[in-house]
Amino acid sequence: MNVTCIRKYGISLAGMLIMLASLPACTGVNTFPTIARAGDTVSVMVGGSENARKETIDVTLTDASNQTWDLKSMGLVRSVFNLRTDGRANGMHYSPYVDSNISWWLGHEPLQTVLVADIPAGAAAGMASLTISLNATDNSSGVADPFAVNLEIMPGTGSSNQFLRQDLSGPGAIVDFSRLEAAPYAKINFGAGATEIGAASLVVDFNETVLAPGDINVYAPEAVMRDTSVTPVAFGKYQRMVYWRQDGQRLYVDIVAPQGIMPRYLQVFVIHPRGLTASPNFQITSASVYDVNGSLLSIQPSLVYFP
Template identity: 30%
Template structure:
């Protein structure tokens, strides 16, 4: 219980700052132990393009990339100060995605020489402007004598000890649809009263033959929750029409930023799928219901192993 409490406190402090951690958790470990690192709030971070090294003070760097067990996103409670009042609340307007922190679970290899050193993480992910990034931060750690072992992160399930599965916290393979974010124009982002996003025509035969309730029960439309201020009062609904899926966004205040249309789409059931990357299009509307110009959206296929391509 003490371990869990300390861990929650550390994570809470990280989220309150919305930054890259300069210490691992724990800060002292044996070769073979498991540590976690906070990697800031990125867009499209993935294991495939992430490299990790450990360099003992005065020594030679050791490649730890193959020891990365998982990278997943951690979100604060939506009613917490971290979500609404801290530096994290500025993440959406400076990045185009919701406030979160990337957590890396790393198994240290055996054979590391005892002593102090630093872990360095590098990747090709995009980070908010005015943000620290992992490649600029040396994460301090001390390796102590002894032989450790990877943490099972076991928990009790119906009275049985079960090993934690971090892959269940990672994003499932999905299509991500979003407009290009303009980081240098975040303070003057155009706003709209409504938008209609259409995903066209690549459902497989099983999905096309299924009833509306069958498809809606398995199709996941995950709209990115932002901005934290909720000034747009954004409402979202969606429907399938044959092979097309239409997502409707409505802002009664007319203050929906263009990047609030970001959405992830996938099927929870394996018998339903997209046969190819769908075509996407979007229309924007002003407060009077008139069609107005706005930025196009782009679609990418995303997995945690390969990123978004």
């Protein structure tokens, strides 16, 4: 994804989703011309970062009178969350090799980070800019942090958009942005070595008195990559299957990649609900990793917990 945009008031997040589906697999921070009134809500595509959070991002608005507004300290940063391209999107499959790989080189699957924030009610009309720092080292846009995003503040008084939705419960429900933000998770990585993995078997222990075993879920990002080691270049090389179960005390994860998969493309997320009374204390207690011939490898997967 190489386009980042601020959407003007009156245009919903659905517009961003439509745009996102047409974009290639890397991310950026370039903008379309846009306008908003003081008090309005804007949504900004700010690159691609697995680690960016609304609690750690910095956002400062400089208005036409050169006054600066710290949106985070003012409580005007509404949400920071990630979007993923439709798996059928042309750009997901046929982007240039570098565009498709840059996020994986930085340690995460292709995704687009979105910031939703309100413009201060007292901001002066005229040309303005947002200075944004993700405070993360995995931004796949390739733009130096911090970066600036321009917008024009129009005369008049706007209002914070509640993004009212309509569902089975009826119209008028206010969107809950926290449902778009990452749940607590443990990320399991297999490193960035050059030896392809053919299979892996993991046992993950956790504190079942803190985390109900039935609340655990597992997510494994798909790697849609072309194999550049063969001529002609072709898809299909990095397919993998992930199976998992828990027995009330431990989590078991088995991975099969018969044609081999580069370690950087193999990631597993162990996810749990918010609001635990303590850390679930995830630990890999057993890990066996094999090459495509079934020989045991020395790869030791790592687990990092993000509450």
